[in-house]
Amino acid sequence: MKQNVLYSNNVDATLNSIIEGGNYNAIMVHVDENTRQLALPLLPCLSNAHIIEIAPGDNNKNIDTLSRVWSEMAQCGATRHSLMVNLGGGMVTDLGGFAAATFKRGIDFVNVPTTLLGAIDASVGGKTGINFNGLKNEIGAFAPAKAVIVSTIFFHTLSEQEFKSGYAEMLKHAMLHSHESFEQLLNFDFKAIDYDLLLQMMQESLLIKQHIVEQDPNEQGIRKALNLGHTVGHAFESKALADGKPVPHGFAVAWGLVTEAVLSHILKQFPSKDLYSLVHFVKDNYGAFHITCDHYDQIIDLMRHDKKSRDREINLTLLEDCGSPIINNTINEDDIKTALDIYRDLFKC
Amino acid sequence: MKQNVLYSNNVDATLNSIIEGGNYNAIMVHVDENTRQLALPLLPCLSNAHIIEIAPGDNNKNIDTLSRVWSEMAQCGATRHSLMVNLGGGMVTDLGGFAAATFKRGIDFVNVPTTLLGAIDASVGGKTGINFNGLKNEIGAFAPAKAVIVSTIFFHTLSEQEFKSGYAEMLKHAMLHSHESFEQLLNFDFKAIDYDLLLQMMQESLLIKQHIVEQDPNEQGIRKALNLGHTVGHAFESKALADGKPVPHGFAVAWGLVTEAVLSHILKQFPSKDLYSLVHFVKDNYGAFHITCDHYDQIIDLMRHDKKSRDREINLTLLEDCGSPIINNTINEDDIKTALDIYRDLFKC
Numbered sequence: 001m002k003q004n005v006l007y008s009n010n011v012d013a014t015l016n017s018i019i020e021g022g023n024y025n026a027i028m029v030h031v032d033e034n035t036r037q038l039a040l041p042l043l044p045c046l047s048n049a050h051i052i053e054i055a056p057g058d059n060n061k062n063i064d065t066l067s068r069v070w071s072e073m074a075q076c077g078a079t080r081h082s083l084m085v086n087l088g089g090g091m092v093t094d095l096g097g098f099a100a101a102t103f104k105r106g107i108d109f110v111n112v113p114t115t116l117l118g119a120i121d122a123s124v125g126g127k128t129g130i131n132f133n134g135l136k137n138e139i140g141a142f143a144p145a146k147a148v149i150v151s152t153i154f155f156h157t158l159s160e161q162e163f164k165s166g167y168a169e170m171l172k173h174a175m176l177h178s179h180e181s182f183e184q185l186l187n188f189d190f191k192a193i194d195y196d197l198l199l200q201m202m203q204e205s206l207l208i209k210q211h212i213v214e215q216d217p218n219e220q221g222i223r224k225a226l227n228l229g230h231t232v233g234h235a236f237e238s239k240a241l242a243d244g245k246p247v248p249h250g251f252a253v254a255w256g257l258v259t260e261a262v263l264s265h266i267l268k269q270f271p272s273k274d275l276y277s278l279v280h281f282v283k284d285n286y287g288a289f290h291i292t293c294d295h296y297d298q299i300i301d302l303m304r305h306d307k308k309s310r311d312r313e314i315n316l317t318l319l320e321d322c323g324s325p326i327i328n329n330t331i332n333e334d335d336i337k338t339a340l341d342i343y344r345d346l347f348k349c
Numbered sequence: 350m351k352q353n354v355l356y357s358n359n360v361d362a363t364l365n366s367i368i369e370g371g372n373y374n375a376i377m378v379h380v381d382e383n384t385r386q387l388a389l390p391l392l393p394c395l396s397n398a399h400i401i402e403i404a405p406g407d408n409n410k411n412i413d414t415l416s417r418v419w420s421e422m423a424q425c426g427a428t429r430h431s432l433m434v435n436l437g438g439g440m441v442t443d444l445g446g447f448a449a450a451t452f453k454r455g456i457d458f459v460n461v462p463t464t465l466l467g468a469i470d471a472s473v474g475g476k477t478g479i480n481f482n483g484l485k486n487e488i489g490a491f492a493p494a495k496a497v498i499v500s501t502i503f504f505h506t507l508s509e510q511e512f513k514s515g516y517a518e519m520l521k522h523a524m525l526h527s528h529e530s531f532e533q534l535l536n537f538d539f540k541a542i543d544y545d546l547l548l549q550m551m552q553e554s555l556l557i558k559q560h561i562v563e564q565d566p567n568e569q570g571i572r573k574a575l576n577l578g579h580t581v582g583h584a585f586e587s588k589a590l591a592d593g594k595p596v597p598h599g600f601a602v603a604w605g606l607v608t609e610a611v612l613s614h615i616l617k618q619f620p621s622k623d624l625y626s627l628v629h630f631v632k633d634n635y636g637a638f639h640i641t642c643d644h645y646d647q648i649i650d651l652m653r654h655d656k657k658s659r660d661r662e663i664n665l666t667l668l669e670d671c672g673s674p675i676i677n678n679t680i681n682e683d684d685i686k687t688a689l690d691i692y693r694d695l696f697k698c
Binding site: 025063067070071074077079081101102103104105106127129132133135137138139140141142311312 | 374412416419420423426428430447450451452453454455476478481482484486487488489490491660661
């Protein structure tokens with residue numbers, strides 16, 4: 001499942017060498033409306049590619065869009081010897097990766113993430129898929145891209161919200177890795193982004209992830225650590241979606257990281273100093289996700305539906321400290337409610 | 350991609366030991382209307398399983414049925430620690446295998462083929478998938494079943510047509526393997542089926558296939574030999590489907606084997622004696638697929654759309670002799686038309 005992750009701001013040349021080396025009979029580029037307009041012009045090597053364009057947004061990451069992409073691939077005359085380039089955020093790479101992995105039982109694809117979230121979340125691990133029946137990534141496959149080209153050249157047009165959404169995933173990796181990484185992330189200057197430093201930090205972040213994924217490609221053990229912040233985060237995200245007020249994935253992860261850090265503090269003595277640093281950072285940069293105690297049952301039910309759940313148990317990764325994750329903690333409802341109480345208190349919501 | 354293929358007429362005990370050994374939190378059995386009625390009662394170990402029933406027939410092997418199966422899996426509360434048992438013909442195992450391989454990015458599944466075609470065609474190789482846009486198995490994945498249980502206990506209720514449809518795939522394996530295997534197959538007594546001999550012949554047939562698949566799991570080389578009879582066969586099958594007069598898959602394969610044996614005779618000196626034995630056997634048991642020269646262009650176009658085609662070239666496996674396949678023969682239209690002329694002449698159609 002190891003993917004070839006290439007770190008380069010010379011994306012066009014890097015992609016071109018993959019295309020030329022592959023002897024493909026057709027090149028497709030899968031984009032959304034935004035990346036067609038903003039990212040595709042930066043890649044002249046794709047000027048003759050078949051363009052498959054979809055509507056942006058996680059709400060379009062569904063079976064209907066997938067069917068349309070499959071149809072367009074067929075219309076392009078794609079065969080097993082064709083290449084799909086997924087140029088976009090995580091939605092484009094997840095859906096496009098799954099489309100490619102299942103078209104004629106699998107063709108080559110290259111992911112070119114255009115968002116920080118896409119780069120960090122979807123570059124390593126080979127996860128592809130779509131939402132289904134209101135559940136995120138319910139349908140999908142583990143399928144490695146032929147290559148992933150990680151760069152910062154597309155980030156200049158990202159909104160602050162999009163940027164911070166991706167940054168939350170880097171924060172997660174830092175918390176899994178070390179106190180030093182965590183501190184570095186908390187001190188990054190969002191007002192004057194140093195893109196060279198950022199590419200280097202992204203590489204470090206992805207190496208942390210890659211190291212974990214390689215130890216456990218099928219998510220039976222330590223890879224579950226990467227779920228930090230996501231069980232609660234996905235529940236918040238699903239609730240927001242159900243309420244018709246979707247929130248950016250990384251924002252949900254940031255709030256999830258706080259809630260799971262609270263649980264880590266209660267159950268595993270995660271240091272209060274680090275918890276408060278995290279809360280401070282998240283409040284400043286992500287604001288708050290507003291819930292009341294009336295929402296607890298809904299949130300807990302959504303947590304029970306997590307893909308990684310067994311027997312509807314709620315299974316979390318907790319931290320004893322930054323760099324010391326403990327996987328496979330079965331959490332009872334009372335502790336979750338306590339953590340949600342504390343979360344609301346910390347965020348004054 | 351190696352699958353665990355178990356040959357046993359004690360299917361219930363074999364399946365039960367898999368279920369008990371797996372510590373699953375939910376067992377689903379995926380059936381069609383026919384296998385629910387005729388096959389499921391033979392397996393008491395599934396009496397408490399969630400039943401997911403679909404309508405039979407290759408025309409239902411589509412995205413709508415797949416979506417419904419995914420939904421029902423979710424409704425059953427299936428998690429990554431659940432098991433799907435696909436009990437049926439190739440349509441049930443192909444679609445159910447793909448549903449399981451993509452539900453939450455993949456859960457365990459066991460295939461229990463109930464037809465000879467399903468046992469021979471879908472037991473080895475890990476191919477799963479659905480039809481899409483009028484093309485067979487256009488969408489799918491290579492995904493190994495946890496186990497495949499091959500038996501003859503479900504064959505007593507097969508129609509003669511269903512039985513012969515599966516037998517054509519065994520004939521293909523025999524032709525790829527040896528003159529001796531080919532002769533054994535031609536001499537089998539369809540009027541008084543010896544099921545013990547049949548299970549043994551099935552095992553030999555699947556070992557031939559398994560040996561080829563293991564040499565080339567990703568279908569880059571020798572595995573293409575298994576396509577013998579299928580490029581023409583699929584074109585016949587697609588044409589029949591387009592005409593609203595579907596033919597059984599194995600019948601199309603039998604006619605495809607004849608046409609490709611004619612091409613092998615023309616281009617690779619496949620012995621005329623064996624060609625005539627094959628024609629005699631196929632005419633006697635499968636009748637003829639009626640085409641006229643007005644259909645040649647349509648058939649050739651369908652052959653160009655074959656999943657394994659590159660650049661719309663028609664690429665066939667041919668035989669120098671039984672047991673001596675030659676892969677990667679690019680065939681020109683004139684030779685195909687000549688072969689179709691000879692096919693029509695041999696079959697008087």
